[in-house]
Amino acid sequence: RSIIHSAAEFLAARVKAHFLDDFRPRVLIICGSGLGGISNKISSDDPKPLEIGYDDIPGFKKSTVAGHQGALIFGKMNGVPVVLMNGRLHGYEGHYLFEITLPIRVLHHMGDVKQLIVTNAAGGINPKFEPCDLMCIYDHINLPGFAGLHPLKGSNFDETGPRFLPLSDAYDLGLRKLLFKKKQELGIDRPLHEGTYMYVSGPTFETRAESRLIRQLGGDAVGMSTVPEIIIARHCGWRVLALSLITNKCVIDPPPSALETEQPPMDQGIASHAEVLENGKKASLDVELLVAAVVSEL
C-alpha cells in the first residue's frame, strides 16, 4: 500500500505542477505490442501533454519487450483528459502481477480514472479470424489464475473492492456497443469480431495441441497480457473495454507425422514477434481511430 500512496503522491504533484488547473483523467489507455501509436492521438498542445518515464515513478518497472516504450502520458484526446500507458509489463518478463497492475491501483488511489481501455496483439484461435482483424473482448479465461497466478491473490484491498469479485459481466456492454457504433460511424471496414480472450503466461507461443485445447475451452484468441489489468480495474469498480488485434492464425493442426511420405513445409504459420509488430503497424491506424472515437464519448 505504501508504494501505491508514494507513487500516487509523486504523480499528483507532477500533474498539478504541469497542468496548473484541474486535470482529472477519465480513462486509462494501455497500449499493446506495436500499438503505442495511440499516443499520437493525444493533442500536443492546449494543454501540452505530460510524459513521465516509468523509471522516474516510484515502484514502476520498465518494459523490456520490443514494441513497448515505457512512459505514462497525461493529456487530452479529442478534448477528453486521459492517461496513457505507452508500454505495458508482462508476466513472462519476470514481473509480479502486483507490478504489472500497480499503475491501475495508483491511478485509482489518485481518484479520477474510472475507465480502462486496453489494446493488445493476440493470436487468432477462432478459424473465422484473419490476421489484422480486430476482436472486441467480451469475456476471458484466466488460465494462469486457475493455478493460483492471480492478481487478487493475497490480502484483499478492502478499500478498493470485495474479497470475492464477480467477473461474469466484466466487459462493459455499453462500451462494447459504443465501439461498434464508432466503427460504423468511422466507416472502418476492418472486421471487428467479439470473442473470448485466453490469457496464457507466455513467453512461448502456443503448441499445436495448446491451440486445440484453447479452442476446445472456448477461446477465440490467445495472448500473454491484459487479463491481470482487467481484473484489478474491475476490482476498482472501473468500466473496461478491451480490443485485440489478431496478428496471425494460430497453428492448430496436429504436427506432420513421421510416417507421412511427403515432407510438408515446416515453417507454415510459425508465430513470431516480428510478425506481431508488423501486423500491429498495418492495423494501428484503425485501432487509434477507434480508441480516440470511443474516448471522445467518455
Ligand SMILES: Nc1nc2ncn(CCNC(CO)CO)c2c(=O)[nH]1
Ligand atoms: N499465435 C500467437 N500470436 C500472437 N500474437 C500476439 N500474441 C500475444 C503475445 N505477444 C507477445 C509476443 O508477440 C509480446 O507480448 C500472440 C500469441 O500469444 N500467440
